[in-house]
Amino acid sequence: MIKIIDEVIQETRSKDDPFPHKVNKGAIFTNQYKKEGTQQPDRNGEINIDGKHYAVSGWVNTKEDGTPYLGIEVTTWEEHIRIRNEARMKREAAVAASAGNTDNLSTGDVPF
Numbered sequence: 427m428i429k430i431i432d433e434v435i436q437e438t439r440s441k442d443d444p445f446p447h448k449v450n451k452g453a454i455f456t457n458q459y460k461k462e463g464t465q466q467p468d469r470n471g472e473i474n475i476d477g478k479h480y481a482v483s484g485w486v487n488t489k490e491d492g493t494p495y496l497g498i499e500v501t502t503w504e505e506h507i508r509i510r511n512e513a514r515m516k517r518e519a520a521v522a523a524s525a526g527n528t529d530n531l532s533t534g535d536v537p538f
Contacts, residue, residue, distance in 0.1 A: 447474040454482050469496065472503075481506035 452473025469484035
């Protein structure tokens, strides 16, 4: 399933995509969606290593002597998609629960 999602993502990228990654190249950006007080990464991006696509996350840290550095984590693109989908499902379930619609999540019934 994850491989199919990755293939769809790759197919939907246009030839005009400003960041098509060549082998052993990538990009990392400021995480515009980070919420203060969370452990979400300060930076995120993608990299192509030997033809395989990876997600990159980075956290701005400071060593004990005051020297700043960027701690990074690299995950396979498949794992990145799985984590992102799990987070989305949790958010949707929380929204439905706060609205009192938990009974209809599995059946798809409209509550009116």
